[in-house]
Amino acid sequence: MNxxxxxxxxxxxxxxxxxxRLGWLALIWVGSVGALFIVASLMRLFMSAAGLTTH
Structure with missing residues (x-):
């Protein structure tokens, strides 16, 4: 196919x-939220290592 x-x-x-169909939707949503959590956690970890604090 093209x-x-x-x-x-x-x-x-x-x-x-x-x-x-709703299962696939939920699976994709959970995967994207999980990926966002991992990226945010890594950013927070790198910021803490650089001496920046979140509070």
């Missing part, structure tokens, strides 16, 4: 159960 989704692919995706 990278575009066909109407058949879209219809097949819409046939999946709602719980499965």
């Amino acid at each position: 990278g575009k989704h066909s109407l058949h692919d879209i219809e097949e995706a819409e046939k999946k159960p709602l719980w499965q």
